[in-house]
Amino acid sequence: MTVLGYSVDLAFAQRLADAADSITTARFRALDLDVQSKPDRTPVTDADTAVEDAVRALLGAERPDDAVAGEERGGSATQPGRVWVIDPIDGTKNFLRGVPVWATLIALVEDGVPVVGLVSAPLLGRRWWAATGEGAWLRDAAGERRISVSGVAALDDATLSTTDLGSWNTYHSREAYLRLVDACWESRAFGDFWQHCLVAEGALDIAVEPIVNPWDVAPMRVLVSEAGGRFSDLSGQPGIDGGSALSTNGLVHERALELLARQDG
Template identity: 70%
Template sequence: MSSAADLDLARRLADLADAVTRARFRAHDLHVTSKPDRTPVTDADTAVEDAIRTLLAQERPDDAILGEERGGTEATNARTWVIDPIDGTKNFLRGLPIWATLIALVVDGTPQVGVISAAALGRRWWAATGHGAWTSEADGTQRPISVSGVDELGNAYLSTTHLGSWTEHHSRSAYLRLVDACWENRAFGDFWQHVLVAEGAIDLAAEAVVNAWDVAAVQVIVEEAGGRFSDLTGAGDHTLGSALSSNGLLHESALDQLRSG
């Protein structure tokens, strides 16, 4: 199966997801429950994942699927579709438009296709190995994207997600060291900060804790945009539980600042 065919399918899956999420965003009858880790899940999350799984069963019946809501296992020596039906569910619940569906195809442990579709923003980002990274604007305009050329931390724009996660999962002081070394910082959070790195709007995005479905699509998009993705030790693996996206030029300097202690 060619990467172009898989990317085309991933984009169709994103179209399907967008139809569900647009209909349920800000709905008055949205049903919300909590998972064991107390993170929220809505009927839109499960509906999106179920719709994607149904189409994949028709189009790629031999492929494995790992989804945030319905589970599964990422096959290390085969093809696995890795799905986050709504990344940014807390924003979705509060009526904030910063959320997206994340779809990745991982082949032999490496993300090779990624699509991130932010329906409420009218934005989408996608990439396939060897084909570059792209985005579409709300008016439908498509363009290739690439990371920034900033090469010093003192000139860098940094983002993270919830600051409290650094205390629990890594080191708050280490993250604040990186903050102090950079020019500017914000907490754009979730998928948003990573695609901002990919399109060169910011230079670094760091997360102390992630799941595979949070960053599999991110990895291929950032890398195809010319950047670098790793966990907080520098390993380029989306399954290791943390994430650092950068323009590549700043990656090692950022890792130096983030070392615990």
């Protein structure tokens, strides 16, 4: 795929995000919002399904030869070929509680590797995007600009974020996460998509999650990498199907992995 080809795909991803934003902003804080629980007890709203259905319809009309994988309608994000990966609303719990920190995540994955990524958070007034070889970008109230990770080289100067401390007990190790917290200067819980985007911007140095799905992180790998950082799972593998995620500025990545390693005996 040429750089021109990724530019075309990225422009299409922007159109998909525009369609998604028109649905999510209209349904945010709607009094008739329909909320159900999935088998894993996570919530799904009618806005989630409406966004994914709208994006799938556009893809079917304009990219009929590409596969699609999404959180609500299924599909494999890592199958061979070109796959559009969709998380219609990342941060659904925020969305249904009226907290404006949520986003639509869109990625184009080629043979298991994300090559285009876009994150649109309309209530934050922010959209991030990246494509292989084209850098990472942000548009907000200040305009459009290229972004890059921080230059913080030591953990004791680093700022760290996760999504939910309780999830470390269930999916990895609370003790391992707290080792990393103790080694860092500051810790926060911006959560979900936002923390990875803040790593790409250079506002955070580390974002880490013990449990993720491919649609949660497919855009993050290309966004953080194109911003000059590093993305992996907690074993250090760069794929999007490892079940966990670590985004850093690259300089503190190995040390963070060391501290996050489980010590089960």
